[in-house]
Amino acid sequence: MEWLQPTSENLIEGYDEPQGKLDIDRVESKQITTNTIISDFFVMLNCLGERTVSQLPAPDDKVYHRIMEEIAPYFERILIIKINNQIIEVSLQHVKKEALTILNNKAVHPVLDEFFHGEADKSGYNLFGQVPNRSVYKVLPHFIDPLEDPEVQQLFDFLKEMCSVTKDFGFILKPWLLSDELKQLQAIRFAAHYCQDVYLWVDNDTERIFEIQFKF
Incomplete structure (x- = not known):
């Protein structure tokens, strides 16, 4: 999977939180x-x-x-x-x-379906369990076909503005199975070219991607 690059970057480094009452x-x-x-x-x-x-x-x-x-x-x-x-x-x-x-009672945007209604829905995978054996991969945008979508841009613009201090937003998703097919997801196609960097957190024991992280 040439579009993913293993990384050892420190992606959970903190920032100086406000101090006081x-x-x-x-x-x-x-x-x-x-x-x-x-x-x-x-x-x-x-x-x-x-x-x-x-x-x-x-x-x-x-x-x-x-x-x-x-x-x-x-x-x-x-x-x-x-x-x-x-x-x-x-x-x-x-x-x-x-x-x-x-x-x-509505049809949600396909990107949200990809994030939260993945094929692992009924697998019994523990979304909130510890993942001691894990790897992190950086998405390489030059291997990804870009996607333009005004509604998805509205979401990402808000996330970027909300995270203007930390420059970082990560979240748990319905686990994706690690495969080349992922680079065709609308979520990946948009994020790869909108964000400064996109990282996928992988459970090595199950080859499931359990978290996605955006750097703005």
Whole structure:
């Protein structure tokens, strides 16, 4: 698979987190009024497991308000994390039943299907288990056919803006089986040419890709 390059780069290095007085405020969830690929993405991400929590960075007021208007109304539990009275993060948990109804009654974008409705759906693979025997591969974009899609760009533009401090966004997905066919996925074709780098985390014992990581 010439389009994947094994890497030993440190991909989980941290950044200097804000220091100071921590406050956590719980707020009431608003009524759902909009539906976008962005809200669908985070609903489907949180449906991977009952205890899944999305902790979304809020680097500025614009991103914070988008989180609260487009994404937060889909969740029951909303926590606002502050350092020195400055909002730095929104924590979301427990998808509303209404949100699931909306999702189940529509055709979601194929890229979201690829991320969260993979062929390993019924394999019994533990998405949240430890993976001691793992490898990381960097996607080489010059081997990938580019894809243009305004709706997918809307999602990636938001992720990039949300992660403007860390320049990094990774998430667990429904495991993909490692194969050359993956480079035909719309998700790979778009991300490979949009992101600075794309990394695939592989369970060597099962040859399943259990996490994807974007560098912006």
